[in-house]
Amino acid sequence: MLFVKLAEELNFTKAAASLGISKGHLSEQIKKLEQQLKAPLLLRTTRNVKLTQYGMQLFAEGKNLRAKLYDIERSLSHERVEGKLRLTAPRMFAQTFLLDICTKFNSQYPDVQFEIDASYQTHDLNVKDFDLGFRATLTPPENMVAAKLFSYNHPVVAAPRYLSAHSPISSPRDLMSHQCLTMNKSSAWQFSQHNVPVKGWLSSNDNTLLKHHAIQGHGLMKVARYFIQQELQTGALQEVLPQFTSKPNNHIYLFYPQLVYPAPKTKAFVTFVKHYFDNENPIKRQIRPDHSTS
Numbered sequence: 001m002l003f004v005k006l007a008e009e010l011n012f013t014k015a016a017a018s019l020g021i022s023k024g025h026l027s028e029q030i031k032k033l034e035q036q037l038k039a040p041l042l043l044r045t046t047r048n049v050k051l052t053q054y055g056m057q058l059f060a061e062g063k064n065l066r067a068k069l070y071d072i073e074r075s076l077s078h079e080r081v082e083g084k085l086r087l088t089a090p091r092m093f094a095q096t097f098l099l100d101i102c103t104k105f106n107s108q109y110p111d112v113q114f115e116i117d118a119s120y121q122t123h124d125l126n127v128k129d130f131d132l133g134f135r136a137t138l139t140p141p142e143n144m145v146a147a148k149l150f151s152y153n154h155p156v157v158a159a160p161r162y163l164s165a166h167s168p169i170s171s172p173r174d175l176m177s178h179q180c181l182t183m184n185k186s187s188a189w190q191f192s193q194h195n196v197p198v199k200g201w202l203s204s205n206d207n208t209l210l211k212h213h214a215i216q217g218h219g220l221m222k223v224a225r226y227f228i229q230q231e232l233q234t235g236a237l238q239e240v241l242p243q244f245t246s247k248p249n250n251h252i253y254l255f256y257p258q259l260v261y262p263a264p265k266t267k268a269f270v271t272f273v274k275h276y277f278d279n280e281n282p283i284k285r286q287i288r289p290d291h292s293t294s
Contacts, residue, residue: 001260004062021258081268082111089134092227094118132256146255149277151248152225157237161217172196179219181210192246
């Protein structure tokens with residue numbers, strides 16, 4: 001069906017935008033189709049695209065096939081939102097947002113079930129059996145449809161009891177004499193101007209564990225703002241050195257494979273997630289000033 005849309009538009013950019021895929025991915029798929037058929041389908045120039053005789057024949061057959069597929073979809077009631085959604089997401093995002101998202105989505109679509117991989121492992125959705133993914137990245141996969149949900153930074157925080165019991169912190173270098181709760185194999189914290197070596201009595205690969213000890217007054221931690229936003233709002237944690245904290249330059253993306261006809265459950269979930277971060281979540285409004293789609 002990719003070729004049919006391109007034949008209708010006779011323009012790679014317009015066809016790709018209409019299909020919701022990248023121009024490069026569309027071009028690659030058309031080249032593969034020509035190789036499989038062993039026939040040229042297009043005459044390409046710098047300004048336009050024309051169909052060859054083979055292309056016109058395939059276009060006619062493709063339109064007939066598309067009409068038949070639409071009839072089959074209608075007869076099978078494929079617009080029903082149901083089935084299992086397999087998701088992959090960073091653990092902190094899953095704990096902070098994803099469970100709430102899935103719970104609310106399920107209340108609207110009770111025939112949808114979820115299987116969630118909450119980890120920091122990066123998966124290729126074209127290879128692994130996942131429907132959608134969430135990822136903290138600056139460069140979402142080019143072969144995926146990607147929507148930026150929010151941006152965030154990493155403040156240094158501590159409990160009021162820790163700050164009142166220890167020496168004042170007025171510059172990043174003061175952290176060198178404090179108990180810093182770090183991720184495993186992390187020996188320095190990055191600030192807007194430079195990195196500062198840090199150390200402390202506890203390191204872990206689990207930010208939930210580190211947050212628990214920070215709230216108990218056992219040290220400072222540096223972590224994604226969205227993960228401790230509620231604690232900042234309630235006063236359980238206080239931000240330290242805000243003037244040295246980098247601007248929000250990390251991003252959370254929702255991404256999924258480029259499909260011409262995504263499943264109804266996938267379309268509904270994508271729409272729901274975008275609405276959730278545009279309108280519903282109060283924490284999000286504290287951490288994300290913008291929204292865009294890549």
